Amino acid sequence: MREIFLAFAAMAVIAFGASYTLGEMGFSSQDQTTGGSVRLD
Amino acid sequence: MLRLFSVFLLAMFFALPAYAQEAEPAPDRSATGGAQTLEDIMRRQQGLEVDNSFRSSNTGNPTGGASPTDQLGTLGGASDPDLWRGLRFDSADITTQIQHPAATVLIQDTGMWWLQFREGPLTKYGFGLVLGTMALLVLFYLIRGRIRIDGEKTGRKILRFKSIERFAHWLLAGSFILLGLTGVISLLGRNFLIPALGPEGFSTIAIGAKWVHNNVSWAFMLAIVMIFVLWVVHNLPHRSDINWLLKGGGIFGGGHPPARKFNAGQKFIFWSVIILGGSISASGLSLLFPFELPMFAATFEKLNQFGIPQLLGLGELNTNLAPHTEMQYAQLWHAIVSFVLFAIVIAHIYIGSVGMEGAYDAMGSGEVEEQWAREHHSLWVEEVKSKEAKAGGSS
Ligand code: HEM
Numbered sequence: 001m002r003e004i005f006l007a008f009a010a011m012a013v014i015a016f017g018a019s020y021t022l023g024e025m026g027f028s029s030q031d032q033t034t035g036g037s038v039r040l041d
Numbered sequence: 042m043l044r045l046f047s048v049f050l051l052a053m054f055f056a057l058p059a060y061a062q063e064a065e066p067a068p069d070r071s072a073t074g075g076a077q078t079l080e081d082i083m084r085r086q087q088g089l090e091v092d093n094s095f096r097s098s099n100t101g102n103p104t105g106g107a108s109p110t111d112q113l114g115t116l117g118g119a120s121d122p123d124l125w126r127g128l129r130f131d132s133a134d135i136t137t138q139i140q141h142p143a144a145t146v147l148i149q150d151t152g153m154w155w156l157q158f159r160e161g162p163l164t165k166y167g168f169g170l171v172l173g174t175m176a177l178l179v180l181f182y183l184i185r186g187r188i189r190i191d192g193e194k195t196g197r198k199i200l201r202f203k204s205i206e207r208f209a210h211w212l213l214a215g216s217f218i219l220l221g222l223t224g225v226i227s228l229l230g231r232n233f234l235i236p237a238l239g240p241e242g243f244s245t246i247a248i249g250a251k252w253v254h255n256n257v258s259w260a261f262m263l264a265i266v267m268i269f270v271l272w273v274v275h276n277l278p279h280r281s282d283i284n285w286l287l288k289g290g291g292i293f294g295g296g297h298p299p300a301r302k303f304n305a306g307q308k309f310i311f312w313s314v315i316i317l318g319g320s321i322s323a324s325g326l327s328l329l330f331p332f333e334l335p336m337f338a339a340t341f342e343k344l345n346q347f348g349i350p351q352l353l354g355l356g357e358l359n360t361n362l363a364p365h366t367e368m369q370y371a372q373l374w375h376a377i378v379s380f381v382l383f384a385i386v387i388a389h390i391y392i393g394s395v396g397m398e399g400a401y402d403a404m405g406s407g408e409v410e411e412q413w414a415r416e417h418h419s420l421w422v423e424e425v426k427s428k429e430a431k432a433g434g435s436s
Pocket of ligand 1: 215268302307308310314393394400401402403404
């Protein structure tokens, strides 16, 4: 039972971690699809 | 049955591009001065291939018009229809701020078959497969009932899966189910959920589902790697698998054929998860980084080299794929393989929970009733006992 909760918690950590890291690395669709002359946020 | 169906789906998948390539003799267009004829329109309405070569390059001549500064000068040598033809056949001169490889493709003329296949056969047969499997399992339950522990329970427990193994399993199971649900939301959105929830309601759900699907995918990929590393040694073929298969696993009686840690049925589940799950991950990555990781032209090239499509009577597969076409193949493959794996996994979930007494404990607490282990994995119990005896003897 403990492993199920641990796995679900890991899933959340991985998902938020992936979203944050990929965003920081410039893989957001905004970053990927706008030209250099467009200023984002 | 399942395998037959997946072969059928595969054949359909490879047949489509071949179907799209069939050429017809060009009709006589002198009556319309070279423009499309009633026959072209009728063919299109019947869903037949229309040869567009008569107009695909008919996109005007920008330098051919009289100069606008001349008397009675024109605004150029290309009319609006010329421009639309240029857009449709991807020869217009486009500049855009958007920065991805296919950004200048505003109309993808070859994409309609994909759209129709995705909304038609893919959805229909995909759900047919999953719901059909569920119905078969209900039928199986009604006929066979729960597989009970036959012998007297001993009250003794054997450790079957360590904590890390159970963690990896639940990471795999949790992420797979979440990815299945959120994937289906994307697939059914336009045709089923927007009519039911309205565009605004669906939009909120779709944004959430997409976020979950994109990001939880990493947990699934990590879990596949963990499961592979942890269990591959127990899933290599073994002599005992043949006997187990010949006896049908003893599912419909005939005793309990001996098995090691995993029986042949479980090995089938394991390799399905690794191979199909790996393929879903690869096509998923291709979709996650649009246009960056095209895989199909290269795969088709390899298949052509090995002569596989030729053997199936499909001729050489087209290896000159446009960026959008690559993405469309990736989407179809991702969804088809997911449906197949889902159907397999549903059967696994059934047998690991309601279908068999004592099975769930292996992934719950990690410890199973010794009698259960003796009935379903007798060779494994012997291995464990002899290891214990050796360890006891040497200490
Ligand atoms: C959520 C419901 C699920 C339950 C109740 C469940 C239960 C189990 C149990 C009890 C075992 C151990 C069998 C044994 O002791 O021999 C097992 C093994 C395994 N599970 Fe699951 N499972 C679930 C979902 C999944 C999913 C979604 C996947 C993959 C996508 C998966 C993949 C595997 C694999 C590869 C094995 C090892 C091979 C096998 O025993 O068939 N499981 N599962």
